[in-house]
Amino acid sequence: MGHDQEEEETPPATPTTTASKDQEEETWNHQKQTLIVELSEKLITGDLQAKIEAARDIRKVVRKSSVKTRSKFAAAGVIQPLVFMLLSPNLDAREASLLALLNLAVRNERNKVNIVTAGAVPPLVELLKLQNSGLRELATAAILTLSAAAPNKPTIAASGAAPLLVQILSSGSVQGKVDAVTALHNLSTCKENSIPILDAKAVSPLINLLKECKKYSKFAEKATALLEILSKSEEGRVAITDTDGGILTLVETVEDGSLVSMQHAVGALLSLCKSCREKYRELILKEGAIPGLLRLTVDGTNIAQERAHTLLDLLRDTPQEKKLASSVLKKIVYDIATRVDGADKAAETAKRLLEDMVQRSMELSMNRIQHRAASCTPAKVPSA
Numbered sequence: 549m550g551h552d553q554e555e556e557e558t559p560p561a562t563p564t565t566t567a568s569k570d571q572e573e574e575t576w577n578h579q580k581q582t583l584i585v586e587l588s589e590k591l592i593t594g595d596l597q598a599k600i601e602a603a604r605d606i607r608k609v610v611r612k613s614s615v616k617t618r619s620k621f622a623a624a625g626v627i628q629p630l631v632f633m634l635l636s637p638n639l640d641a642r643e644a645s646l647l648a649l650l651n652l653a654v655r656n657e658r659n660k661v662n663i664v665t666a667g668a669v670p671p672l673v674e675l676l677k678l679q680n681s682g683l684r685e686l687a688t689a690a691i692l693t694l695s696a697a698a699p700n701k702p703t704i705a706a707s708g709a710a711p712l713l714v715q716i717l718s719s720g721s722v723q724g725k726v727d728a729v730t731a732l733h734n735l736s737t738c739k740e741n742s743i744p745i746l747d748a749k750a751v752s753p754l755i756n757l758l759k760e761c762k763k764y765s766k767f768a769e770k771a772t773a774l775l776e777i778l779s780k781s782e783e784g785r786v787a788i789t790d791t792d793g794g795i796l797t798l799v800e801t802v803e804d805g806s807l808v809s810m811q812h813a814v815g816a817l818l819s820l821c822k823s824c825r826e827k828y829r830e831l832i833l834k835e836g837a838i839p840g841l842l843r844l845t846v847d848g849t850n851i852a853q854e855r856a857h858t859l860l861d862l863l864r865d866t867p868q869e870k871k872l873a874s875s876v877l878k879k880i881v882y883d884i885a886t887r888v889d890g891a892d893k894a895a896e897t898a899k900r901l902l903e904d905m906v907q908r909s910m911e912l913s914m915n916r917i918q919h920r921a922a923s924c925t926p927a928k929v930p931s932a
Contacts, residue, residue, distance in 0.1 A: 580617065583609065588624035596641060603630060603644035610651040618656045627652065627659070627666050634671035639680065646675070646686050653693045660697040668694070669707045676712035685724040688716055692731040701738035710735060710745040717753035725757060726767060733770040736777055744777070751778055751787035755794050764806040772801055772812035779819035788820065789831065795820070796835045802856075803840035811852040814844060818855050821862045829863055838863070846899060 587609070591602035606626060610618055626648070633645035649668065653660045668690075675687035691709055694700050709731075716728040735745050758771045775798070778784030788794040801813035817837065820828040841863075844856035886894040 580609075580613075581620070584617070584620050584624050588621070588626050591626055591629050596636070596638060599629070599633060600638075600641050600644045603633065603641075603648040606630075607644070607648045607651050610648070615656050618652050618654075618659055621652060622656075622659050622662060627662050631663065631666040631668045631671070634668060634675070639683065642675065643683060643686065646672075646683070646690060650686065650690050650693060653690070657697050660694050661699050664694055664697075664700045664703055669700075669703055669709070673707050673709050673712065676709060676716075681721070681724075684716070685720060685727070688713065688720070688724055688727045688731065692727045692734065695731050695734035698738075701735055702740040705735045705738050705740075705745050711747075711749075714746070714750045714753065717750065717757065729754070729757065729767060729770050729774070733773055736774060744781070746774060746778055746784075748778065748781070748783035748787040750774065751784055751794070752791045754778075755788070755791045755797050758797050758801065759793060763801045763804040763809060765809075768801065769806060769808040769812070772798075772805070772809045772816065776812040776815040776819070779816040782823070785820050785823055785828075788816070789828070795828075795831055799832070799835045799837045799840060802837065802844060807849050807852070810844060811849050811855070814841065814848070814852055814855045814859060818859045818862075821859055825862055832859075833863055 587602050587605050590598050591606070594602060606621060610621065630645040630649050630652075633641045634649075636642055636645075649663055653663055672687045672690055672694075675683050676691075678684050691704060691713070695704050713728040713732050716724050720728060732746065732750070738745075754771050754775055758768060758775070761767050761771070775788070779788060788798070795817070798813045798817050801809050802817070805813060817832055821832060838860070841856045841860050845853050845860070848856060889897045
């Protein structure tokens with residue numbers, strides 16, 4: 549289900565002169581303020597059907613309005629009665645109030661906080677449990693919007709919403725899955741959380757979503773951030789290994805991701821290998837991780853470069869005794885570049901040489917993979 553799109557607030561278009569613009573705007577603002585008061589009174593004092601109509605009208609007005617209008621509706625006292633409507637046994641009342649609250653919260657941090665303070669989170673969590681997919685995904689969108697405000701994160705994180713959002717990762721619509729991942733990512737940044745909001749059940753749906761999306765997308769950045777968090781627990785690491793294509797998907801993200809998703813993906817792989825090198829080293833090597841890691845030592849963020857160096861050291865046959873440390877390799881290449889092009893151009897030349905080495909390594913790795921594939925007989929290929 550798509551989200552409501554905000555439109556800029558403008559007076560009705562009529563022929564006008566420059567001199568009359570101020571008067572016309574004043575008239576429009578007065579009409580709008582009158583409408584806000586009327587809808588607020590209808591919502592607060594009306595019967596159930598009147599409340600539903602008022603909530604729907606508030607949503608329509610707010611969709612076409614500015615942040616200032618959202619604040620005026622809040623000041624008129626609409627938030628608390630809308631939150632009460634979330635508890636109604638009438639599904640139309642729930643949907644109307646949910647859409648109104650969702651629109652009131654967009655681009656208005658104070659309204660976000662006031663909605664949570666008014667008690668919206670428990671009924672939203674109950675809506676996440678419904679079989680009604682439309683209401684469930686509207687509630688997901690609302691939690692996403694509300695969790696963007698830092699003061700709301702501890703309340704939402706402690707509400708039990710996270711496991712229900714994880715369920716939507718497997719069963720929701722495309723928009724529902726995107727909203728659930730973003731909401732979980734928002735909650736994962738809450739420093740007040742005393743216990744993790746995610747458990748290993750989130751790994752498989754996150755890996756499957758990461759397989760399907762563009763590795764450089766904002767969605768991939770959030771998904772890999774969550775997987776990196778999960779890789780810090782033994783249960784999470786086992787789940788990554790047990791999920792079909794789990795390690796391969798992280799390796800592919802190291803190769804094709806944005807700077808952010810590459811950093812998170814290499815962080816997850818490093819967590820695996822650091823926890824038990826004997827267990828995870830061959831699994832990571834088998835998925836062809838070396839070329840992407842080499843490239844990351846040149847092109848990644850500072851954090852990603854450091855992680856890639858560390859992981860490459862762990863993946864070598866003799867990481868302690870006979871390894872040629874990446875820092876030593878860089879120094880050798882830099883010394884060669886200095887002798888060839890002089891100190892002024894040494895850094896640029898060294899980077900180009902390292903990039904050429906990475907490209908050559910990737911080509912050799914691909915040739916070996918193609919050779920192995922060509923040498924396999926049909927009997928050796930596992931059935932689907």
